[in-house]
Amino acid sequence: MGTRQLADEARAFLEEYARAFDSIDGSRIARLYHAPCVTIRGDGSIHCLQSREELARFFQGIADTYYRDGYRSSRFSNLEVTPIGARSALATVEWELLRADGSALRSWHQSYNLVRIDGGWQILVSTFHVK
Numbered sequence: 001m002g003t004r005q006l007a008d009e010a011r012a013f014l015e016e017y018a019r020a021f022d023s024i025d026g027s028r029i030a031r032l033y034h035a036p037c038v039t040i041r042g043d044g045s046i047h048c049l050q051s052r053e054e055l056a057r058f059f060q061g062i063a064d065t066y067y068r069d070g071y072r073s074s075r076f077s078n079l080e081v082t083p084i085g086a087r088s089a090l091a092t093v094e095w096e097l098l099r100a101d102g103s104a105l106r107s108w109h110q111s112y113n114l115v116r117i118d119g120g121w122q123i124l125v126s127t128f129h130v131k
Contacts, residue, residue, distance in 0.1 A: 007079065010079065010114065011079055013091075017029075017123075022074060024067050029055075029060075030058075032123060033055050034122040035052050035055060036048060037055070037123060038124070040126070074096065075096050076093040076094060077096075078092075094107060095107060095108055108128060110129065112126050
């Protein structure tokens with residue numbers, strides 16, 4: 001697979017991921033993750049989530065908290081994609097959570113180790129760039 005095709009696929013996957021988060025539906029978010037997976041959060045905590053159900057509960061809590069804080073949609077920019085062999089890639093983006101009026105609620109950088117499973121991408125590792 002060429003670099004351009006990989007970048008296009010990663011962009012499409014992350015657009016789907018943004019729509020899943022925007023839906024505030026933990027189960028929909030969880031479907032985009034490999035089970036098990038690891039996530040390193042913005043507070044530096046590390047979580048190893050073992051099942052789709054555990055992923056859904058975890059991300060439902062995060063989406064609900066974001067929504068309570070004023071989050072209504074998201075967008076990403078500055079996508080950088082690095083292939084890691086034939087079936088995985090590292091995708092790094094800057095995320096913005098947006099309020100209903102389109103103003104930024106918060107932003108951060110995050111990287112995803114993506115793996116191709118059954119012809120589609122899933123997140124194996126998610127890493128917030130903790131400052």
